Amino acid sequence: MPDSDELVVDAQHLSRRFGAHVAVRDVSLQVRRGEIFGVLGPNGAGKSTALRMLCGVLDPTGGRAVVVGHDVAREPERVKANIGYMTQSFSLYTDLTVAENIGFYASLYGLAGAARRRRIDAVLHESELAARTGQLAGELSGGWKQRLALACATIHQPPLIFLDEPTAGVDPLSRREFWERIHGLAAAGTTVVVTTHYMDEAERCHRLAFISHGEVFDSGRPDDIVARAGLAIAEFIVDDVDQATYLLQGLPGVEECAHYGRVLRLAVHGGEPVAAARARLDRAGLAVHDMRESRATVEDAFVAMVRRERRA
Amino acid sequence: MRRLLAVSLKELRQLRRDRLTLAMMLSMPVSELLLLGYAINTDIRHIQTVVLDRDRSAASRRLVVQMQATGYYDIVGDVENYEDIARALRSGRATVGLVVPARFSSDLTRRRPVRLQLLVDGSDPQILGTAIDTATGLAAARSAELATPGLAQTHPRPASAPLSFEPIILYNPEQRTAVYIVPGLIGVLLTMTMVMLTAMALTRERERGTLEALIVSPATRLEIVGGKIAPYIAIGYGQMTLVLLAGWWFFDVPTAGSLPLLYLLAALFIAAHLALGLLFSTVARTQQQAMQMSFFFLLPNILITGFVFPFESMPLSVQHLAQALPLTHFLRVARRILLKGAHAEDMNHEIAWLAAIVAVFIAAAAVRFKKKLL
Ligand SMILES: Nc1ncnc2c1ncn2[C@@H]1O[C@H](COP(=O)(O)OP(=O)(O)OP(=O)(O)O)[C@@H](O)[C@H]1O
Ligand SMILES: [Mg+2]
Numbered sequence: 215m216p217d218s219d220e221l222v223v224d225a226q227h228l229s230r231r232f233g234a235h236v237a238v239r240d241v242s243l244q245v246r247r248g249e250i251f252g253v254l255g256p257n258g259a260g261k262s263t264a265l266r267m268l269c270g271v272l273d274p275t276g277g278r279a280v281v282v283g284h285d286v287a288r289e290p291e292r293v294k295a296n297i298g299y300m301t302q303s304f305s306l307y308t309d310l311t312v313a314e315n316i317g318f319y320a321s322l323y324g325l326a327g328a329a330r331r332r333r334i335d336a337v338l339h340e341s342e343l344a345a346r347t348g349q350l351a352g353e354l355s356g357g358w359k360q361r362l363a364l365a366c367a368t369i370h371q372p373p374l375i376f377l378d379e380p381t382a383g384v385d386p387l388s389r390r391e392f393w394e395r396i397h398g399l400a401a402a403g404t405t406v407v408v409t410t411h412y413m414d415e416a417e418r419c420h421r422l423a424f425i426s427h428g429e430v431f432d433s434g435r436p437d438d439i440v441a442r443a444g445l446a447i448a449e450f451i452v453d454d455v456d457q458a459t460y461l462l463q464g465l466p467g468v469e470e471c472a473h474y475g476r477v478l479r480l481a482v483h484g485g486e487p488v489a490a491a492r493a494r495l496d497r498a499g500l501a502v503h504d505m506r507e508s509r510a511t512v513e514d515a516f517v518a519m520v521r522r523e524r525r526a
Numbered sequence: 527m528r529r530l531l532a533v534s535l536k537e538l539r540q541l542r543r544d545r546l547t548l549a550m551m552l553s554m555p556v557s558e559l560l561l562l563g564y565a566i567n568t569d570i571r572h573i574q575t576v577v578l579d580r581d582r583s584a585a586s587r588r589l590v591v592q593m594q595a596t597g598y599y600d601i602v603g604d605v606e607n608y609e610d611i612a613r614a615l616r617s618g619r620a621t622v623g624l625v626v627p628a629r630f631s632s633d634l635t636r637r638r639p640v641r642l643q644l645l646v647d648g649s650d651p652q653i654l655g656t657a658i659d660t661a662t663g664l665a666a667a668r669s670a671e672l673a674t675p676g677l678a679q680t681h682p683r684p685a686s687a688p689l690s691f692e693p694i695i696l697y698n699p700e701q702r703t704a705v706y707i708v709p710g711l712i713g714v715l716l717t718m719t720m721v722m723l724t725a726m727a728l729t730r731e732r733e734r735g736t737l738e739a740l741i742v743s744p745a746t747r748l749e750i751v752g753g754k755i756a757p758y759i760a761i762g763y764g765q766m767t768l769v770l771l772a773g774w775w776f777f778d779v780p781t782a783g784s785l786p787l788l789y790l791l792a793a794l795f796i797a798a799h800l801a802l803g804l805l806f807s808t809v810a811r812t813q814q815q816a817m818q819m820s821f822f823f824l825l826p827n828i829l830i831t832g833f834v835f836p837f838e839s840m841p842l843s844v845q846h847l848a849q850a851l852p853l854t855h856f857l858r859v860a861r862r863i864l865l866k867g868a869h870a871e872d873m874n875h876e877i878a879w880l881a882a883i884v885a886v887f888i889a890a891a892a893v894r895f896k897k898k899l900l
Contacts, residue, residue: 269742271899290897295744305735309543310536321532322743366739 220247222282222374222405223268229276230263230428237263239428240277245407245421247373250400252419253409254512256520260428261409262302265376268407269299282374295323298367298375302382302409304359308352312343312362315351316369323370337365340395357388364395368404375399377408381415393418413513424516426523436512443515445469448488450478450495451504458500462491469518476503481514529745533753537727541757551719551761555768559711560776573657575599576611576620581630589626589642598660599624611645622646622657705780708773709860710833712766713795713853717827719765720796722820723758724803729816732807738899747897755800762796763789782867791859791870794880798852801887808894827853855879 223245230238238260245251253261266272268279270290278285284292306315316337320330338344341361346354351362360380367375377396381389393415400406400420408419416422416436423433432439452458455473462480463471467487472479482488488507495502541548575593579586593599602620605611611623625643627633633640642665646657728751731737740750766789773779802823810816828834830844831854837845848854855876862868870877 266738266899271738271741273898291744291746294742297742299739299742301735301738303735305739307536307540307736308734309540314536314539318532318536319739319743321535322529322740322745324529324744326528 221245221280222247222249223251223279223407224281225264225268225277225279227277228264228267228274228279230260230267230272231275237428238267238274241425241428241430242277243423243430243433245405247405248400248403249420250396250406250408250418252416252422253407253425254411254416254422254516255409255425259425261425262378263428264425265299265378265407265409269297269376270294271299295370296372296374298370298372300363300367300375300377300380302378304363306351306359306363306366309350311348311350312354313338313347315362316343316365319366319369325370333369333371337369341365357384360384360388360392364392368399373403374405374407377406379409379411381410381412389415413511413516416512416516422512424519426520431519431523432515440510440512440515443510443518444483445481445510445514445518446484446488447508447510447514448480448482448491449506449508450480450492450502451476452478452495453501453503457498458495461494461498461500465491465494470514470521481510481518527749529749530753530756533740533745533750534756537754537757551723551765552768554719555711555715555765556772558715559708559769559772571597572600573598573622574602574620575622575624576603576605576614577601577624577626578605578607578611579626580628581626583631585631585634586626589630590624593624593661593664596660596664598656615645624661705777705865706861708769708777708779709864710857711773712769712792712860713831713856714824714828714833715765715769716762716792716796716856717799717853718820718824720758720762720799721803721806721823722817723761724755724800725806725810725816725820726813727754727758728804728807729810729813733812741897741899747895750897751804751895755804758800759796763792766792779864781864783863783869784867787870788860788863791856791863791873791877791880794877794884795852795856795859798880798884798887801884801891804891804895805887808891827851830854832857849879850883852880852883855883 221244223243225241225243228238228241228243229236241260241264243251243264253264255261263272267274268281268286270281270286270293273287278287280286281293282296284296286293307318310318313334316334317330320334325333338347341364343358343361343365346358351359354362364377364380367377381392384392389412396406396408397418408415410416419436421433421435422439424431424439432442434442450458453476455476455478458478459471459473462468462478465487467483468480468491469483470479470481480488480491482491492502492505577590579590590601594601599622603614605614605623608625611620611625614620615623623645625645627641627643630640630642642661644657644661728737731740731754745753770779770781770785774781803820806816806819806823810819826848830840830848831837831851832848833853837848837854840848859868859873859876859880862873
């Protein structure tokens, strides 16, 4: 957990317009040192755009941001020297080898001589890429590409790294290992801002921001966000899940009704709708084998938020 | 500087892996030169000619033989009247019809002016020019010979000829295409490769998303752009050297002037096109667009700068337009240095133009190329 109140990212009312389209609207975010800060939002919500503005790659059309102690608009180069950025799409040179890519980024970030060699060896070791130094980056598999990208983004040991959907298309084991590295970096004092569509990853963040249509909907610790969503979860085990779904959808207070095999998962506001749902299933004569209450997750809160947003 | 070198090194490594591009860039100078030098022959010789000889004297026959001896005219037949000449020209059997008037020899001996008629198919202006020029020259030589018969035997082209219309061709008396083509080819190749490679090298980074990583690094604009284009400057000079060597090897193209001067002025020319390529890369979203823009730019360079068609024969408005193209000026610089041994002070006008164009292009590129994604 972050052990200091020092703000590494302080964005105030950031906005970005592309023509008539507003991609990011009035976003304010604060990230503390050593924190893993997750940014969640549906496709096109403006996550990448927001990250790009914080990195100084894209100028905001409104608002300002102070990153690692420097105003991004006024001292972009100061900011750039102190951050690492892993872009959403793989952005290394596919026609260069692993070693050449890492070496290039090391030089690009001003490393030279023995320090350069030490850092290259260190990231090769951490990312376990040492045995693949001669392989072309374009020929690596997804998980290895992502390791290489992280190695390049952290070659200069930046105090802050931005990761834009770093684990998209990566297998579960590699994802787990990747998050272990992220937690390792954070424990060593590196601040991490990461966007993701994976809810298990969201739950591993210290704090989260929900973004939809370019606006921050809610932000805070995952537990708090889930609590604020005020959802109760009930799972019914029924024979005819389709019929049950049909009956329960649209019932007052029912936020979400989804089924996994024979399990019908109901997200509702407050406690009464659960009883009402049970009664409705009984009335229809559907056999309910079991019913249990469970904890709401970040995913539940996220889906509820996006749904509410779409209805509005 | 270290960052710039790192970018250059990276670019060279990528280039080394891209064998096809590399092979193309190295084989182009020689193959283009051979193609243009051997296949495209812009000197006009062997013009098919029919003769309407109304004199039928020894003198008229001698004239026809002399015309054939210049190598420019091939006598393909005798005709009876103007109608025959018209038919021959229409059908393409001949391009030129020569009419020797009756009383040709008697007028000659009486020193009366003689008018020979040359009917030329005007569809090809270049043929027209050659045919008339040569005939004028021949006529002049003949009149001189007739004026001073004794002298003519020992001095075929007396300097003191009374009617000296003879066209004198300096610097490339044999009118060999290759000699003229080499300096031009240096310019055209540099135009093509410098603009296209720079534009594509940068749009490739944009297209593959690697530009974002460069922009987010602390490397400056100059380090990124300078590092990327430095290898291409070397390639440009390499191509230039190859054309010069191949021209010398295959076609004995002379180098009358100072090569260091040529290489120095080529730097201005290369700089103009690198800046233009950079400018294109800020507009093009994909490599394909960058390539299209480069070809679009190349076309007027080939057509209106004097590379293929003589500059003086173009309408004035087009000539004015051509002033904005660096190649127009570099062509003159390269031809004058290589063929005539010109010095820098002989080309003040061209050098000033080149410098002005470079300044404008670089300013435009600097304004457009921001170290931002958009
Ligand atoms: N360069 C651009 N020009 C025009 N519109 C853009 C540009 N970049 C992004 N947008 C638009 O801005 C909006 C936000 O895009 P952004 O990439 O930030 O979303 P995102 O949250 O990262 O989505 P995803 O989860 O798909 O990565 C989208 O509607 C997108 O079309
Ligand atoms: Mg994105």
